[in-house]
Amino acid sequence: MLEEKNNLKAWLYLSPALVLLAVFTFYPLFNAFYLVFLKDFNYLLREFDGYTLLGNFSYVVRNPNFKQAMINTFFIVFVSVPVSVMIALFVSVALNSIKKLQGFFQTIYFLPYVTNAIAVGMAFAFIFHQDYGLINTFLGWFNVNPINWVGTGASWGNAMFSLLVYTIWGGLAFKIMIFLSGLQSIDKQYYDAARVDSTPRRRVFTKITVPLLSPMILYIVITSFIGAFKAYATVVGMFGVGLGPAGNPKSMITMVALVYDALEHTGSIGAISEAAAASIILFSITLLFTIIQMWVSKKRVHY
Amino acid sequence: MEIKLQNLTKVFQAKDKTETIAVNSLDITIPAGKLIGLLGPSGCGKSTTLYMIAGLLKPTEGKIFFGDEDVTEKAPEDRGIGLVFQNYALYPHMTVRQNIMFPLENLKVPKAEAMVRAQEMADLVGIGELMDRKPKQLSGGQQQRVAIARALVKKPRVLLLDEPLSNLDARLRLQTREEIKRIQRETGITTIFVTHDQEEAMSISDEIVLMEVGFKRQVGIPQDVYDMPENLFSAKFLGTPPINLFEGSIKEGKVTLFGGVIEKTKAKDIESCWIGIRPEGFLVDKEGPLELHIDMVETIGRDTSLVIKDEKNNTRSFRVIVDSSNRILPGDKVKFSVKPSKLFLFDKVTGEKLG
Numbered sequence: 001m002l003e004e005k006n007n008l009k010a011w012l013y014l015s016p017a018l019v020l021l022a023v024f025t026f027y028p029l030f031n032a033f034y035l036v037f038l039k040d041f042n043y044l045l046r047e048f049d050g051y052t053l054l055g056n057f058s059y060v061v062r063n064p065n066f067k068q069a070m071i072n073t074f075f076i077v078f079v080s081v082p083v084s085v086m087i088a089l090f091v092s093v094a095l096n097s098i099k100k101l102q103g104f105f106q107t108i109y110f111l112p113y114v115t116n117a118i119a120v121g122m123a124f125a126f127i128f129h130q131d132y133g134l135i136n137t138f139l140g141w142f143n144v145n146p147i148n149w150v151g152t153g154a155s156w157g158n159a160m161f162s163l164l165v166y167t168i169w170g171g172l173a174f175k176i177m178i179f180l181s182g183l184q185s186i187d188k189q190y191y192d193a194a195r196v197d198s199t200p201r202r203r204v205f206t207k208i209t210v211p212l213l214s215p216m217i218l219y220i221v222i223t224s225f226i227g228a229f230k231a232y233a234t235v236v237g238m239f240g241v242g243l244g245p246a247g248n249p250k251s252m253i254t255m256v257a258l259v260y261d262a263l264e265h266t267g268s269i270g271a272i273s274e275a276a277a278a279s280i281i282l283f284s285i286t287l288l289f290t291i292i293q294m295w296v297s298k299k300r301v302h303y
Numbered sequence: 304m305e306i307k308l309q310n311l312t313k314v315f316q317a318k319d320k321t322e323t324i325a326v327n328s329l330d331i332t333i334p335a336g337k338l339i340g341l342l343g344p345s346g347c348g349k350s351t352t353l354y355m356i357a358g359l360l361k362p363t364e365g366k367i368f369f370g371d372e373d374v375t376e377k378a379p380e381d382r383g384i385g386l387v388f389q390n391y392a393l394y395p396h397m398t399v400r401q402n403i404m405f406p407l408e409n410l411k412v413p414k415a416e417a418m419v420r421a422q423e424m425a426d427l428v429g430i431g432e433l434m435d436r437k438p439k440q441l442s443g444g445q446q447q448r449v450a451i452a453r454a455l456v457k458k459p460r461v462l463l464l465d466e467p468l469s470n471l472d473a474r475l476r477l478q479t480r481e482e483i484k485r486i487q488r489e490t491g492i493t494t495i496f497v498t499h500d501q502e503e504a505m506s507i508s509d510e511i512v513l514m515e516v517g518f519k520r521q522v523g524i525p526q527d528v529y530d531m532p533e534n535l536f537s538a539k540f541l542g543t544p545p546i547n548l549f550e551g552s553i554k555e556g557k558v559t560l561f562g563g564v565i566e567k568t569k570a571k572d573i574e575s576c577w578i579g580i581r582p583e584g585f586l587v588d589k590e591g592p593l594e595l596h597i598d599m600v601e602t603i604g605r606d607t608s609l610v611i612k613d614e615k616n617n618t619r620s621f622r623v624i625v626d627s628s629n630r631i632l633p634g635d636k637v638k639f640s641v642k643p644s645k646l647f648l649f650d651k652v653t654g655e656k657l658g
């Protein structure tokens with residue numbers, strides 16, 4: 001009796017969140033799986049011309065930007081995630097070992113997390129500015145000629161490099177915060193024991209810190225993979241809605257950008273289904289990688 | 304190897320500048336190859352002393368010698384010590400074998416040799432069959448033995464144990480206690496064993512060091528410390544049931560308690576002092592100077608424990624243990640004399656032994 005009452009209360013407390021989730025998350029999610037199988041769906045008239053299994057997927061694949069979107073997305077995922085996880089790991093271990101000013105540094109590293117991605121993107125675009133940017137000024141001290149990172153006609157490589165630097169930096173804050181809290185929960189006695197046993201620093205890191213932090217590392221790797229697959233705001237922040245440097249539009253397009261691109265033409269026939277197909281392709285890739293990671297980590301993560 | 308602590312002092316300073324003197328000018332010499340029990344109540348500075356010897360804490364003052372070598376400034380990794388933590392600190396992600404081999408790998412011992420030595424050590428402490436388990440899959444006693452094996456496998460010059468038995472149940476405690484003693488004898492490593500359990504310290508140690516609020520109170524063979532306490536703290540800390548304390552006086556070399564002269568002493572006259580008598584120090588004696596009114600009687604096999612109200616202070620009672628062949632009933636009035644070897648006199652202010 002008592003338990004049932006509590007149950008009711010729990011559901012009551014949860015209901016606002018559940019309603020919002022249902023309306024804005026679950027319904028669109030399942031709806032996408034429905035829309036993707038409609039042939040020539042007219043969004044305005046809500047009419048369609050029978051069903052198709054792969055038709056909408058083939059639209060996506062034949063889209064002239066599809067290949068570029070895949071390349072860019074995979075580039076962002078497989079460069080930014082490993083690099084930023086490594087950097088975050090080293091920074092947090094270093095932060096954890098200093099006593100003075102620790103709070104100050106923690107705040108500094110945490111700033112990007114509370115700052116708007118678009119705003120930071122614009123700041124980074126300026127840092128990479130050909131004539132006034134910090135990077136070129138710095139390179140100038142070593143007699144390197146100004147490089148066109150993100151300006152008109154910037155090459156794909158330069159633009160991607162700038163985007164990656166920004167993506168990595170932007171992702172550090174959250175990772176460092178998680179790693180720091182993980183490090184602080186590791187019993188100090190393990191380190192005392194390691195000292196008494198004359199363990200070299202490198203071995204302390206690889207044999208004690210990393211394994212004991214492995215649940216956090218797995219969590220961070222998986223969430224950052226998912227986040228990187230969804231990259232979009234960073235591109236807009238840096239290059240605007242052109243999705244690339246002036247004179248080289250769409251060169252930085254990503255999978256999510258592809259979805260938004262299709263949605264731009266919501267009025268035209270089949271566009272919504274194409275967007276659904278693109279998002280389902282992205283979802284499947286993300287899911288596949290997450291499953292692979294979970295499976296690989298079974299042996300390597302110590303809870 | 305002999306360990307010498309010279310004027311060893313540790314002051315902790317809190318954020319608000321209040322200072323705690325955890326260890327206060329400790330001078331101790333620990334003979335080579337012996338097992339020393341560091342004994343004292345909670346918070347008296349035992350762990351602090353141990354961690355200073357290990358090098359994990361830096362002394363505020365004083366010096367530490369291993370043999371003739373001054374190791375005060377040496378890092379823990381260079382001291383060649385084995386340390387068993389209170390909660391073992393076994394690496395949870397490594398198997399027993401990996402845990403025991405870890406110190407050897409650090410010393411770059413070849414893998415094959417490290418395997419053999421780890422196995423030998425595991426066999427010595429009796430966990431040879433558990434090598435592939437993780438610490439979580441072991442009982443407290445087994446974990447403790449892994450911790451000892453890990454500490455011993457690199458053949459340390461000194462073995463330090465911080466209350467290693469405190470997490471074990473009574474029976475396992477007794478058993479592991481014997482085992483530590485055996486392992487120590489077999490290896491001959493100078494060992495310091497921290498505990499706040501007097502019985503544990505008395506039974507395992509070659510010598511005990513008794514500490515209170517950062518001070519060394521007495522050092523010696525356990526039985527000697529029990530038989531000849533140098534101060535009130537030593538007398539009170541050792542012995543179960545604890546020593547009985549009475550306020551009394553010394554006049555013209557006579558010790559008077561409850562109006563009877565119970566003992567002669569060379570100590571100077573004093574108006575008021577502590578008279579300590581061990582519970583087993585009373586003898587039923589028709590001619591005895593002490594007549595006591597028995598309140599309760601508990602016979603436990605060989606011994607009879609008598610509970611007697613303090614005449615001067617009715618809310619306090621004390622215990623006397625006599626041979627059970629004396630048939631005594633509650634309410635009886637019995638005359639006692641006091642065994643001189645079980646009677647101690649202490650100054651009321653300093654707590655030092657008189658006479």
Ligand SMILES: Nc1ncnc2c1ncn2[C@@H]1O[C@H](COP(=O)(O)OP(=O)(O)OP(=O)(O)O)[C@@H](O)[C@H]1O
Pocket residue numbers: 315316317323324325343344345346347348349350351352499
């Ligand atoms: N890091 C520290 N900072 C401040 N004070 C400390 C610190 N470590 C210990 N102390 C204080 O020093 C004193 C001695 O502590 P210690 O840990 O050596 O006691 P102990 O004899 O080992 O006690 P126990 O039997 O409870 O383990 C205590 O009063 C304790 O509060």
Ligand SMILES: [Mg+2]
Pocket residue numbers: 349350351
């Ligand atoms: Mg302690």
